[in-house]
Amino acid sequence: xxxxxxxxTAAEIVGRLSSGMTLGIGGWGPRRKPMALVRxxxxxxxxxxxxxxxxxxxxxxxxxxxxxxxLVFAFVSLDAIPLEPWFRKAREAGAIEVLELxxxxxxxxxxxxxxxxxxxxxxxxxxxxxxELGGLRTVQSPYDDGEVMxxxxxxxxxxxxxHVQRCDHRGNVQALGPDTYYDEWFAKAADQCFxxxxxxxxxxxxxxxxxARANLFERCFVTxxxxxxxxxxxxxxxxxxxxxxxxFKKYAAAAKDPGDWASVAAQFVGASEAEYLASVGGMEAxxxxxxxxx
Amino acid sequence: MATxxxxxxxxxxxxxxxxxxxxxxxxxxxxxxxxxxxxLTHSPGLMMTDGEAxxxxxxxxxxxxAYDDRxxxxxLPFSRFFDSAVWSGRRHAMVTPTQVDRxxxxxxxxxxxxxxxxxTQMLGARGFPGNGIYHANSMFIPAHGPRVxxxxxxxxxxxxxxxxxxxxxxxxxxxxxxKRIVTNLCVMDFGGPDNAIRVISLHPGVxxxxxxxxxxxxxxxxVAGETPLPTDEQLAIIDRLDPHGIRHSVLAENPPxxxxxx
Numbered sequence: 001x002x003x004x005x006x007x008x009t010a011a012e013i014v015g016r017l018s019s020g021m022t023l024g025i026g027g028w029g030p031r032r033k034p035m036a037l038v039r040x041x042x043x044x045x046x047x048x049x050x051x052x053x054x055x056x057x058x059x060x061x062x063x064x065x066x067x068x069x070x071l072v073f074a075f076v077s078l079d080a081i082p083l084e085p086w087f088r089k090a091r092e093a094g095a096i097e098v099l100e101l102x103x104x105x106x107x108x109x110x111x112x113x114x115x116x117x118x119x120x121x122x123x124x125x126x127x128x129x130x131x132e133l134g135g136l137r138t139v140q141s142p143y144d145d146g147e148v149m150x151x152x153x154x155x156x157x158x159x160x161x162x163h164v165q166r167c168d169h170r171g172n173v174q175a176l177g178p179d180t181y182y183d184e185w186f187a188k189a190a191d192q193c194f195x196x197x198x199x200x201x202x203x204x205x206x207x208x209x210x211x212a213r214a215n216l217f218e219r220c221f222v223t224x225x226x227x228x229x230x231x232x233x234x235x236x237x238x239x240x241x242x243x244x245x246x247x248f249k250k251y252a253a254a255a256k257d258p259g260d261w262a263s264v265a266a267q268f269v270g271a272s273e274a275e276y277l278a279s280v281g282g283m284e285a286x287x288x289x290x291x292x293x294x
Numbered sequence: 295m296a297t298x299x300x301x302x303x304x305x306x307x308x309x310x311x312x313x314x315x316x317x318x319x320x321x322x323x324x325x326x327x328x329x330x331x332x333x334l335t336h337s338p339g340l341m342m343t344d345g346e347a348x349x350x351x352x353x354x355x356x357x358x359x360a361y362d363d364r365x366x367x368x369x370l371p372f373s374r375f376f377d378s379a380v381w382s383g384r385r386h387a388m389v390t391p392t393q394v395d396r397x398x399x400x401x402x403x404x405x406x407x408x409x410x411x412x413x414t415q416m417l418g419a420r421g422f423p424g425n426g427i428y429h430a431n432s433m434f435i436p437a438h439g440p441r442v443x444x445x446x447x448x449x450x451x452x453x454x455x456x457x458x459x460x461x462x463x464x465x466x467x468x469x470x471x472x473k474r475i476v477t478n479l480c481v482m483d484f485g486g487p488d489n490a491i492r493v494i495s496l497h498p499g500v501x502x503x504x505x506x507x508x509x510x511x512x513x514x515x516x517v518a519g520e521t522p523l524p525t526d527e528q529l530a531i532i533d534r535l536d537p538h539g540i541r542h543s544v545l546a547e548n549p550p551x552x553x554x555x556x
Contacts, residue, residue, distance in 0.1 A: 028372060055418075073418055074418055074419060074420055074421070075417045075418035075419070075420045076417075076418060077417055082417060083415070083416065083417065087415070088415045091404070091411070091412060091415035092407075092411065092412060092413065092414065092415055093411070094408075094410050094411030097410075098409075100403060100418055100419055101419070102419055102420075102421060102422065102423035102424045103376075103420055103421040103424065104376040104380060104381065104421060104423075104424040105423070105424065107376065108376075123427045123428065123465070123466055123469075124381075124423050124424040124427055124428070125423050125427075126427055126454060126461075126462070126465045126466075126467065127399075127423075127426065127427065127451070127454025127455070127457070127460045127461065127465075127467060127470070128399075128419070128422075128423045128426070128451045128452060128453065128454050128460075129403075129450050129451040129452070130419060130423055133409050133450075138462065138465075140464060146464055147464060147465075147466055148462060148463065148464030148465050149465075149466075178346055178347035178348065178371060179346065179347040179371035179372050179373060180371070180373055181371075181372050181373055182372075182373060184373070290361070291361045293345075293346075293358070293359050293360075293361055293363075294344060294345025294346050294354075
């Protein structure tokens with residue numbers, strides 16, 4: 001009988017993935033990204049990945065490292081630095097395939113996958129280049145209105161990666177903060193969902209029962225859990241910490257000079273998570289990063 | 295004396311005039327200040343966010359502030375933005391696309407090259423396709439010129455407009471509602487035949503010929519007068535919503551609202 005103990009190391013989680021997979025990455029731009037798991041992928045041999053992401057530095061770094069075969073996206077941005085420089089380089093070199101979507105279509109595709117449907121209809125995309133460039137098809141309402149809509153295909157994920165504040169050994173998550181974006185739907189659209197957490201506790205009902213409403217999705221959607229303090233760094237994880245603007249500036253500058261990922265990867269990824277965290281000043285420094293205001 | 299940026303903010307506020315309760319989104323300092331000004335004067339039904347996840351009844355001043363300065367009255371995170379604001383049609387957004395064509399189609403995706411290898415990759419379509427098909431939209435263009443207002447079509451159509459060649463039989467385009475384009479030269483709308491773009495007011499000292507020369511497609515002259523200067527009451531509100539004076543850095547050389555005679 002299963003013990004429901006879903007604890008794994010980050011390396012064990014990445015060991016469950018394989019080249020050619022379709023991976024969904026939670027968060028939004030430079031916010032609440034599962035960066036510790038992304039860094040672990042960057043330390044691995046994985047390649048030819050299809051990445052599905054509301055993109056931030058996760059996408060930029062995976063593109064820069066040559067891990068990406070295809071990207072499904074609506075934007076890639078660091079917010080305060082609007083154009084993600086490494087993503088931009090990859091695109092302008094013609095190095096990756098893309099499926100460009102609208103932000104709303106994107107979550108609609110995750111929902112179609114979550115509901116085990118082939119597609120969901122929407123008006124979004126009509127009158128734009130997305131439909132033809134993306135090879136999207138239309139569907140006609142079978143009712144009297146006869147409306148023709150875009151059939152947004154399910155964005156079925158082999159695996160999803162998500163970072164939250166708290167998780168227990170069985171996969172009961174608590175995602176705090178003002179916005180959890182579409183993390184719930186990444187989890188539900190995936191065959192396997194791996195969660196990193198700032199704090200791993202044995203039993204959520206003993207540790208934080210008062211915050212059960214922060215249980216963003218049920219543990220049946222969670223395959224593996226790991227503790228990763230500062231696991232969203234350099235992206236933000238309100239209310240715990242803001243994004244690291246100094247880090248973003250160095251990372252963006254490196255895209256121009258030297259412009260070569262191999263020579264800067266060690267600085268931005270680290271040989272291990274412990275080394276990475278130490279290199280950015282440890283949790284003391286990460287925890288002091290001011291929350292961004294908009 | 296008022297600056298051109300402040301005149302534009304007042305023109306943005308006018309573009310957002312409404313009797314409805316809907317989310318007003320202004321992306322960038324001038325659009326956002328204009329929405330706040332509209333909300334605090336003639337259009338109290340407008341709803342605004344703190345730019346993160348919370349609805350506020352007092353527009354949040356732009357620029358540096360303490361995180362908890364904003365007072366949340368409601369909640370509208372990205373995780374329910376499409377359900378509540380976009381796909382319900384309860385929103386009017388003003389954005390600054392990189393290109394706009396005569397049909398009101400915009401481009402935020404990429405310039406030149408091919409889809410597989412663009413010459414210049416930009417943000418991506420973001421929410422533009424959904425915004426355009428579902429709710430009212432306006433634009434703010436800080437440097438009116440032919441590279442923004444392009445001849446022909448935009449390089450990539452990120453948001454739909456009134457182009458008949460882009461419509462398929464049976465599609466529902468009834469919610470496409472392009473309101474105003476506020477630029478550093480003039481205010482335009484889509485009130486011409488087949489929604490053609492018209493100039494409806496010129497900023498003080500600007501001529502229609504100057505606007506025409508800075509635009510890659512023909513414009514209709516429907517100028518009813520000068521774009522109004524902001525009132526003292528409006529200027530006081532703008533100053534309160536922009537305590538750091540960020541508006542002064544949006545337009546090149548921060549010109550006055552009335553061009554000098556020289």
